[in-house]
Amino acid sequence: MADAWRLGIEYSLSRRTRNLQKKGEESMPWVKAEDCTGCGVCIGACPVGAIEKQDAKAIIDNEECIRCGLCHRVCPSDAVRHDAEQIPAQVEANLAWVRCLLEHDYYANDPEKQAWLMKRMAKHFTKDLNVAKQTLESLDSLA
Ligand code: SF4
Ligand code: SF4
Numbered sequence: 001m002a003d004a005w006r007l008g009i010e011y012s013l014s015r016r017t018r019n020l021q022k023k024g025e026e027s028m029p030w031v032k033a034e035d036c037t038g039c040g041v042c043i044g045a046c047p048v049g050a051i052e053k054q055d056a057k058a059i060i061d062n063e064e065c066i067r068c069g070l071c072h073r074v075c076p077s078d079a080v081r082h083d084a085e086q087i088p089a090q091v092e093a094n095l096a097w098v099r100c101l102l103e104h105d106y107y108a109n110d111p112e113k114q115a116w117l118m119k120r121m122a123k124h125f126t127k128d129l130n131v132a133k134q135t136l137e138s139l140d141s142l143a
Helices: 002-025 041-045 070-074 083-102 111-139
Strands: 051-054 057-060
Touching: 041 051, 041 070, 083 111
Parallel strands: none
Antiparallel strands: 051 057
């Protein structure tokens, strides 16, 4: 019982961490810090004030961003990037999450439990795929 409780807590924490990572990774658009000169052009262009400077680099507040793409168009340094570039990093984050779960005491050295986990993970990622697919299929009905 104690092990199950610990597993639940640890799983919940790692999921929260992953969701936070996911939120940052899924930002669209996002600023590639190493290419940002801090010129502020994007800040002036943003119609909703969603960009600010922190440590001389532009930062986008994705809660405020209305996805107009102006910052991407005006940046003279091509530092505002598309989120599709982050797909490999997101795939790696997903794999790291599954690896981390597999190494948990609950699953380690138990091929049967590991196989069960793989099935659960396959269902989880298939669900994400279906959400994206069905959303894409319905987009045209909105405008
Ligand atoms: S316009 Fe580009 S280089 Fe200038 S602050 Fe914004 S992201 Fe950085
Ligand atoms: S996409 Fe538009 S709303 Fe979002 S940060 Fe860029 S300029 Fe602002």
